[in-house]
Amino acid sequence: MLVGCGHMGAAHLDEIYCKDNIDLVGVVDYNEEKARHFADKYRAQHWDTDYTRMLENRNVDIVIIATYPSSHLSILKKCLERGKHVICEKPIANTLEDGKEFVKLVKESNSKVLVGYILRHNLSYQKVGEMIRSDAIGSPIIIRMVQNHHTIDWDRYLKLIKETSPIIDCGVHYVDVIRWFTQEEVIDINGVGIRTEQDVPEDKYNYGIITLKMSGGSVAYYEAGWSNTMSSTNVKEFIGPKGSIKLIQKNDRYTHQEEGDLIEYYQYPEQTYKPININCIRKPTGAQLDYLISMIENDADSIPSIDDVYKSFEIVMSADKLIRSK
Numbered sequence: 001m002l003v004g005c006g007h008m009g010a011a012h013l014d015e016i017y018c019k020d021n022i023d024l025v026g027v028v029d030y031n032e033e034k035a036r037h038f039a040d041k042y043r044a045q046h047w048d049t050d051y052t053r054m055l056e057n058r059n060v061d062i063v064i065i066a067t068y069p070s071s072h073l074s075i076l077k078k079c080l081e082r083g084k085h086v087i088c089e090k091p092i093a094n095t096l097e098d099g100k101e102f103v104k105l106v107k108e109s110n111s112k113v114l115v116g117y118i119l120r121h122n123l124s125y126q127k128v129g130e131m132i133r134s135d136a137i138g139s140p141i142i143i144r145m146v147q148n149h150h151t152i153d154w155d156r157y158l159k160l161i162k163e164t165s166p167i168i169d170c171g172v173h174y175v176d177v178i179r180w181f182t183q184e185e186v187i188d189i190n191g192v193g194i195r196t197e198q199d200v201p202e203d204k205y206n207y208g209i210i211t212l213k214m215s216g217g218s219v220a221y222y223e224a225g226w227s228n229t230m231s232s233t234n235v236k237e238f239i240g241p242k243g244s245i246k247l248i249q250k251n252d253r254y255t256h257q258e259e260g261d262l263i264e265y266y267q268y269p270e271q272t273y274k275p276i277n278i279n280c281i282r283k284p285t286g287a288q289l290d291y292l293i294s295m296i297e298n299d300a301d302s303i304p305s306i307d308d309v310y311k312s313f314e315i316v317m318s319a320d321k322l323i324r325s326k
Contacts, residue, residue, distance in 0.1 A: 003051045003075055004066035005029035005038040007156065008089050008116075012064050015286035017042040022289075026054045051075060055082050062087065062292065068163045069094040073102050080109045085296055087289065089116045090172045091313055094164050099313050106306045112295040114288065114302050115309045119173050120180070121287045123280040124261040128238065128247055132181045136265070137240030140217035141182065145174045146235035148207075148225045154197075157226040161200055166224035167191065167208040167323065171316040176304055178212060178220045179312065181238070186315050188213035193323035196227055203324065210319040243267045249282060 002009050005027055017024050026046035029035040039047035048054050055063070055078060063079045065072055065088040073093055079086050092115060093099040106113045119125045132141065147170050151157045160169060179185065193208035200206050207225035214220065236247040246264040250257045260279035267274065281287075294300050304312075 001026045001028065001051075001054055001057070001060045001062070002038070002044075002064045002066060003028045003054075004064075004068075004089075005031070005034040006066065009038065009064070009066040011283050012066060012087075012285045012289075013038070013042045015281070015284065016289050017044075019286065019289075021293075023059065025057055025059045028054050052078060055079065055084065061085060061296075062289075064289075065089060068160070069169075070098075070163055073098045073105075076102060076113070077105060080105055080111050080113075083111060085112045085292060087114050087116055087292055090309075091164060091168055091316075092309060093313075094168075096314065096317050099310060099317070103306050103310045112292060112302070113306070114292045114295060115304075115306070116285075116288065117173060117176055117304055117309065117312075118283050118285065118288055119177055120303050121284045121291060122282070123284070124247055124249075124263065124278045125177065127276065127278055128236075128245055128263060129177075129181045131245060131263075131265070132238060132240075133183065136242070137238060137244055138242030139182075139240055140214070140219070142237075142239040143178055143181070143218065143220035144235055144237040144239070145177075145221065146223040146233050147174070148223065148230050148233040149227075150230055150232045151226050151228055154228055157206075158197075158199060161204050161206055161226065165193070165205060165208060165320050165323075166226050167193065167210055167222070168313075168316045168320050170224050171210065171222055171319070172309075172312045174222045175212070175315045176308060176312040178214070178218075178222075179308065180304070182214055182216060182218050184214035184216040184218055186212050187215050189315060189319050189322065191319040191323045192326065196229070205323065208320075208323055210316070210323075212315070241268075250280075 027038040027044045028051040035047040092102045191210035193205035209223040238245045248262040259277040263276040265274040
């Protein structure tokens with residue numbers, strides 16, 4: 001069952017609705033038109049505007065929560081009370097207090113919960129992480145990450161900004177990646193932000209950059225902006241004393257997009273370049289669901305762990321608080 005028939009709800013169902021081992025029992029959205037549309041498009045057996053009614057359906061084993069962060073905790077609680085397993089989109093909440101309660105519920109429940117840190121299930125990120133941890137570029141490393149969006153559908157982004165900042169919404173992914181790749185902890189956080197769109201509330205911002213110093217000496221920055229006038233930019237680069245790795249998604253390649261994502265590996269002092277092609281789905285929601293099923297059937301641990309989820313959430317919340325206080 002899917003709760004939330006929006007952009008991420010579609011990203012989930014695009015990958016999973018036709019799987020042989022999955023029945024899409026129902027889709028739910030407070031907007032009746034959206035719920036009906038998703039039910040028709042993805043061949044759901046039922047649709048509703050009230051997720052609590054759908055939770056009574058005994059055929060529902062797994063619930064995908066793809067709503068705004070402020071609703072995640074309340075929906076999770078109802079799902080766990082009824083013994084459902086859950087995939088919940090990130091961030092887990094829009095306050096630290098709700099985030100702590102979210103983690104508490106997960107740890108106390110017999111149900112399996114997987115938070116949608118989709119990059120953990122992305123083959124390209126898995127390969128880059130494996131290379132870094134095997135000392136392919138040495139350490140300490142410099143991590144440069146940029147995820148800026150030119151917002152054609154500004155209303156959608158504005159609604160999300162009113163819930164959570166770009167630094168929080170996307171940042172939880174990339175702070176998790178930084179900790180995952182380096183196996184280091186964040187020891188210092190800084191950041192700045194700015195409001196460039198006039199309809200963004202005065203206590204919010206649509207562009208931010210955070211810098212992180214890691215326990216092993218590595219440093220990282222993450223830049224995120226949503227704007228009508230900003231160009232879309234995607235930079236994922238990792239630089240060490242023995243070389244560098246640049247991850248280029250297939251849509252951003254100048255040539256050979258059919259080969260998938262490109263990992264550009266530079267080795268020093270050899271001064272050689274090695275291209276590595278990875279045939280990869282950018283948002284592998286199907287692989288993510290498969291992993292949740294493995295968690296259920298084999299009693300496997302979540303990836304990332306709920307503690308790692310909370311650490312990245314806590315870090316970006318701290319950065320956001322710092323930015324808004326300046």
